Amino acid sequence: MKNLLVASAVLCLPAHVSASTPGTVDANTFNPAVSVIFDGRWSDYDDEFELPGFQVGGEAELPEQDWSWGHNELNVSATLFNQFYTSASYVFTKHEGETEKDLEEIYLETLTLGNGLTLRMGEFFSHIGYHNALHQHAWEFIEAPLVYSGLFGNHIDHEGVQLRWLAPTDSYLEFGFEAGHGSGFPGGSDHDDQAYSSYIKWGDDWSVESSWQLGLSWYDTSFSEREGGGHAHGGGGPAAVFTTQNTDSTVWGIDAVYKWAPMGNSKNQQLILQAEYFERDEDGHVNLSEDANFFNAAYEGKQKGYYLQGIYKFKPRWKTGLRYDWISADNRFSDLIESGVDFDEFSEDTEFNNDNPIKRWSSMISYSKPELWRVRLQYNHIDVAGNVDDQLFLQFTLMLGAHGAHRY
């Protein structure tokens, strides 16, 4: 890892520093650009967030019942001497009465390597998939697609480097490679673990009104231990700790986006259709410990899922959307060691041996004053392995300050 960082520091020394540049200009007057996002929610639902068949981790959870503070963000970005771009996002959330802070992204990237090359260093959301790199305020629904919650804990991030190369072709063709220590879900908790990802994105226009992008992604990590959060069963008993151990985890996926805007004015009206499919293969061990008792087994898991989503901005300030989510797991266990905890108890406590698919329909309508505030009403109908629940969310988001443009 260290070698990689040194190599990248050498690589990003500017190749061309022009001594006399005619009419030198600096485009960004808001430098640094600072923006603040407040996120207030009201939620109503019956069942807690559970994904049987998945070890839930990362940030995957439902907003708290009734009124709550959501994902409040502070973003600072700047261009440094036209050589580097840097961005940092700090998130403040309130969780069970406690304020939690998280440095979501902080990275530096080169602007002058040329030849289509860009090198990024720091902590950042991986560019795999389509939804993964989006910040939460840019999500079209209050929560991430189920396949992102189940497989990635909402999103995969890297603490490391990213090298991307844009081919000099007529249509957009980008290759990206990322490496970091995989100390975030779905990786393990050890800093020495490694995680790698790579992707290809290909996109173009059909006309000035309609454009598309296709992506192919791959992610790979190995870890000694990953702890799952979320489940709290049979209150009063000894605390159970569910971990995945010595596991190889590989993800691959495809994503497709299509956008249409009359006359190419997406500010007034726009239709966005998107779909993503991911599949994760894991090979390792599972362990459930309750004090001195434990259950251990070799584990082979295949978890997969997809979502289909359509968003229609029918007036400049109005958006409506529909999304369908589907995820399912196929986990197999062998070489059981039942030391005080048997397989049935493991299955019941962790729900990890559950192959029933989880399905969800979501619909939303939002009204916004662009770049200032947004009110969103969302209704979900979720079927968790036969348990049906209806969920209702009302979200108010306030966006203040100079806000950078969003990626395609």
Place this chain on the structure above:
Amino acid sequence: MKSLFTFLLFLALSTQAQGKVNIFACEPEWASLAEEIAGGYARVYSATTAAQDPHHIEARPSLIAKVRRADLVFCSGAELEQGWLPLLLRSAGNNKVMPGQPGYLEAALQVQRLDIPGTTLLTVGDVHSQGNPHVHLDPNRLLKVADVLVQRLSLIDPEHATGFQENQQEFSRKLNLQLTEIQPTLQTLKGKKVVVYHDNWLYLWDWLGINQIATIEASPGLPPSGGDLKKLIQRLQNQPVDMIVISTYQNERAAKWLADKLNKPLIKLPYTVGGDAHATDLASLYQQTLKLLSL
């Protein structure tokens, strides 16, 4: 792995030596000027059409691919494209067209700008701290931009420097001739009072000596609300207005409503090259604009 790198390297090198200069123009008016100056020596691409609002463009993959291959990015600048151009530049990995390089040219920064605000703190909408960026509708300013364009093109492609100069001389000779011909029309327009939808005509009025007394948008870039329109009509009732002016890409509804209320003509100007069937290049854009205003 090795063969993949060889292939990619080949791909990278093979497309670089291809003679012609690639010009990425953000708006049709600059694409048109680039055609006048570099025509024959360059491939010119316009990122937007006359029907699009240049403030709000989606950073589409195709645009990034075009910036990747550009030798010159030629835009209005002064923050007009703030919502999308920086993202294109950051994504394209093309150091030749980064700000500060000869391959990056902001037209508005080459001329004297109007309406530079004192502060942009706590403002709403598309406020440009470097002044109004819509400079192309004043032919005198446009000719100054043409001068700088020739210098830049000569740096990028020195082999054709004389060609660029000859093209520019021919272009300005024709444009000046045309301006002399329309001199009488200019006199009749002087002092007229107009209401516009968005503040993108300032330099046209500056050239013609027309007074702009109001904008229909209460905050630049944001559609007016019912309340905004009510306030506007109250303000305008005691003032003489000669006409309401909008461009082809702007929302006609509010402007039409206002024109009906005030009983004044609503004039739809092409605003840029391709804005209507007659404005096919810069010379005809000026001609058509004056014709519509004098009706």
